[in-house]
Amino acid sequence: MSSSTEWWSISWSVGVGVMAVLIGLGVLILCMRAGALLTRIGRTLDEVDRQIPVLSAPIATTLTHVGGIADTADSTLARLGVAVGQLEGVAAGASRTASTLGSLVATAASGLRKPKGDTPASETR
Secondary structure, eight states, X not given: OOSHHHHHHHHXXXXXXXXXXXXXXHHHHHHHHHHHHHHHHXXXXXHHHHHHHHHHHHXXXXXXXXXXXXHHHHHHHHHHHHHXXXXXXXXXXXXXXXXXXXXXXXXXXHHHOOOOOXXXXXXXX
16 A cells, blocks of 8 residues: 555545445435425325315305306396397387488478579579
């Protein structure tokens, strides 16, 4: 062990060994933390599983209520559609009536106009 090559080989081997131990220790710590995290997640999910039956009745009631509101809105919209259809029919009838009255007034006005005669306006003075 007098040569520097032997010391270099020994120090290299010790360095590699120490690095392997440190890497192994890092992986061990990482695995222990991941295990603790998974255990905590498991407890949280167990608590959620215990609370689901407690919450299911109010949620079902709320969904039933919302469904009733949606049904009421649907029937209201259907009635509104019928009312709009009737209003459109009334508007179409009013438009036809106004058009007919306009043509009658135009016809009556043209019948009331009488020609002034054959003499021009300048000669009647």
